[in-house]
Amino acid sequence: MNKAFPAALALVVAAILQVSIAPHLAVFGVVPNILFLVVVTLAFVQGPVAGGVSGLIGGLLFDLIGTSIVGPYALVLSVVGYTTGMLSANLFAEGWILPVTIVAVASLSAELAYGIVLAVLGLGGTFWRDVLTVMIPSAVYHTVLAVLAYPWLARYLRADRPMRSFRRLA
């Protein structure tokens, strides 16, 4: 089966969930970024090319869903998707710890990079306060969600290489 179709479908579903369900899952103002989770999982199971391309598309969707300028998150997520794909492909993972760790690092990196890009463009709030109130809480939240969602997402996105257990998925 063509790998692009499930990836595209996952991104569309993630965008729909981002506008419908994610706002109601906000914890202390931190809204989960479902598009980010899908992009990182794609990068993890399909490599840097899929990670980078899906990052650009997913980031663009995220920018278009919001109210700020279009482009910054597409830039950030394409780089994060590509880098995550490179990392995951070159680190042999046999378990769930590595994917979850990579999600945590990728989330924090994406939030930091997005904060920097917004600051450069003269947007966003005070950078160092954002680190404490948005970036770190978002990274923690995404890591928790990754523990729950990664096995299912990875199983779906790796349909061409069926796995019998979640352990093998990682």
Place this chain on the structure above:
Amino acid sequence: MKRLEIDTRRGAGRPVLLVGLVVAALILTTLWYREGDSGPLHAVRRGIVTVSQPFAAAGTFVTIPLRGLGNWLGGLGTSRSDYDALKAQNLELKQRLAGLEEAKLENERIRALVDFAKTQDLKTVGAGVIGRPTDSRQRSIMIDRGTGGGVKLGDAVIAAGGLVGQVVEVTPWAARVRLITDSDSGVAVLVQRTRANGIVRGSIQGPLQLEFVDKALAPVRGDVLLTSGLGGVYPKDIVVGEVTDVSSQQVDLFPTITVASRVDIDRIEEVLVILGASPTSSQPGGGE
């Protein structure tokens, strides 16, 4: 061994692709800045607002039980035995009461909204909130009124407690409102007591900040802020919030002033759109 081969192949990065993606993203950003409100990216965003309206509304509806669960968890202080004894007796009454209570609350909220609009002598149209912020940084809501209901880009949005935000995207059936708590939002205000002018800005952290107020005219805790009408975006004399904290160092040019909105923006369910407010740019920071 097969798995290792696949992983090695997947690991073959393409730096040229990465550069291409970065360039593409930069082109998109540049295009967004240069194209204006009628450009293709802005049109796509309006299209996404239109398409996402039913999903946002469905999400609000579907998550009612989730919010109910949250309320239930908040009320776990009641003893279990009391709860069981009352449960059977009150089940039917609760169901009926819930419907009546919801209608009563809705009635009260709408009455407060209408009264507020009357006192302000504003031409308004009511709207329901169907979508919440989709992002930790940006603060916007979606409402179920669009150009079909007379809503225009740049219209101010209020609730019973005061100013809520400004329409930044509008379609025939829905509109997106940037809240005053958004970090890109700016509202020209004056302090009711001292008549000092300033700008209220949102922040990701939550509280509003009042900026550029002369130290000599600095407000004190409890002072009320009203829209000044400067800039022509928001009508004059709408309540924006109350000063909750004022601090100033000798070296500071302006005091640091924290403001709290009187509107519970995170839980708001109905709003009024002020019709006839001047159209303005939907670009970030395009408030006043």
